[in-house]
Amino acid sequence: MNIELYLPPNVAKEPLYQQYFTLLEEGLTARSDMTLSTQFPQLIHVFGAWNAQTSKRITQAHRQLIPTVYSPLGELAPWWFHQQEVRLSPTKLLAQKNATKKATTVLVWGENERRSIQQRQWSDRVALIPNPILTATITPQDCLEQLVTLYVQTILEHDQRMRQAIVKKMTIIEEDAPLEKEFCTQVLYLRYQYHRRNISKAALAQLATSLMTVDYDEDALVQMLITLHEEKFAARILQLLEEDKQITEGFMPLNPLDDKHTKRLREAVNTTEQNTIK
Numbered sequence: 378m379n380i381e382l383y384l385p386p387n388v389a390k391e392p393l394y395q396q397y398f399t400l401l402e403e404g405l406t407a408r409s410d411m412t413l414s415t416q417f418p419q420l421i422h423v424f425g426a427w428n429a430q431t432s433k434r435i436t437q438a439h440r441q442l443i444p445t446v447y448s449p450l451g452e453l454a455p456w457w458f459h460q461q462e463v464r465l466s467p468t469k470l471l472a473q474k475n476a477t478k479k480a481t482t483v484l485v486w487g488e489n490e491r492r493s494i495q496q497r498q499w500s501d502r503v504a505l506i507p508n509p510i511l512t513a514t515i516t517p518q519d520c521l522e523q524l525v526t527l528y529v530q531t532i533l534e535h536d537q538r539m540r541q542a543i544v545k546k547m548t549i550i551e552e553d554a555p556l557e558k559e560f561c562t563q564v565l566y567l568r569y570q571y572h573r574r575n576i577s578k579a580a581l582a583q584l585a586t587s588l589m590t591v592d593y594d595e596d597a598l599v600q601m602l603i604t605l606h607e608e609k610f611a612a613r614i615l616q617l618l619e620e621d622k623q624i625t626e627g628f629m630p631l632n633p634l635d636d637k638h639t640k641r642l643r644e645a646v647n648t649t650e651q652n653t654i655k
Contacts, residue, residue, distance in 0.1 A: 378411055378528060379649065381418035383434050388425035394450050397510055398424060404521040411525070417575045417647045420444045420532050423480070426452035427461055427469070432476035439479040442573045444535035446527060447480035451508075453499075454490040474499055482531045484524075486511065539569050550601050556591055557598040563587065564602065564611050571610075574645045581646070584614065585623035588630070595630040602631070613639040617646065 382402055389395045401422075405411045421438045425431040426449035438445045451457070462470065477483060477499040485491045486508045494503050506523045507515045515523075543565045550558060563584045570576045602608040612634035618624040619633050626633070 378525075378532070379414055379417055379419050380405065380411065380528060381415050381421045382413055382424075383421060383431075384424045385428055385430035385434075388428055388431065388450070393510065394424065397450070397508055400510065400517055401521070401524065404517060405525075408521075408525070412649075417649055418443060419575075420446060420481075420528055422446045422448065422528075424448045424450060426450060426457070427465065427473055429472070432472045435476045435479050442539065442569060443575075444481040444531050445479075446482045446484050446531055447477065448484045449477070449490070451486050451490060453477070453483075453485070453494050454487065455493045458493060458497075481535050482527065484527065540566070543569070546605070550604060552597065552601070554594065554597050554601070556593045557601055560584070560587060560591075560593065560598055561601050561605060561607070564607055564614065565605070567614055568607065568610055571642060571645050576642070576646045578647065581614070581618060581621070582623060585618045588618075588624055589628045593630075598630050609634060609638075613642050617642060 382398070382405075384394070384398045389398065402413065406413055421434065421443055423431055423434050423438070423445055435445055435447060452461075461473075474497075477494065480500065481502065483494060483500045483503045485494065485503060485505050488505065491503045491505050494500055504527050506520055506527065509515050509517045509520045543562055546565060547558060547562060550561065552558075563580070567576060567580055567584065570580060599608065602611050608631060612631045613636070615624070615629050615631060616633035616635045616639050619626065619629075
């Protein structure tokens with residue numbers, strides 16, 4: 378897995394938070410199934426609360442359709458809420474609420490914090506993994522194992538929601554043409570990956586294989602792509618497949634398109650081996 382860890386500098390000034398972050402960072406780095414990088418992240422783990430940089434990073438990831446695990450570091454527990462409600466403006470309170478709601482999964486250290494978040498209806502996707510620095514109920518190794526499991530679960534659940542959204546979008550296609558619809562579904566999934574700037578080579582290869590091995594109706598497929606307003610995007614994808622020698626023009630339902638948007642597509646193709654869950 379390729380994971381980005383994000384700890385704002387002003388949050389890192391607190392020794393406990395920096396110690397916890399370092400424990401996770403060093404433990405994850407030591408794993409053979411994990412890469413920490415800001416390039417092509419499958420998931421972003423964001424730390425801190427009541428912090429503009431934290432809220433901004435979660436909002437950015439949400440907009441890019443990148444799943445997030447959000448650690449408020451104990452600062453959404455009831456006593457923290459009381460302090461912040463007295464001290465902060467309604468605008469800053471709303472920013473924290475919105476960031477918490479946008480996180481794919483909220484990760485807390487204790488039951489009081491989980492209950493506080495759920496009672497306020499800020500999130501119903503709250504996981505609990507104790508902080509091994511603060512309690513003897515969990516070892517650092519068990520904490521890391523549970524965290525990796527949570528990462529995998531969050532990525533898979535997010536991917537499932539994206540696929541469900543694609544299925545919903547496909548309902549505008551009325552024709553009973555399962556083969557052509559499957560091609561469109563693959564194109565829409567590549568569109569989602571492009572939106573998050575992380576197009577997997579596996580998804581490209583799957584589309585190329587389908588185009589070369591399945592007997593489909595080209596005219597029907599093109600019409601479906603037009604209905605979905607994805608014909609130009611599909612043509613740009615075909616350009617990438619041709620450049621990569623995965624497909625030749627005889628297997629293309631559309632003429633490939635090479636323009637400035639195709640250049641951006643090229644830049645979004647994940648050239649690493651970290652976009653699969655191992």
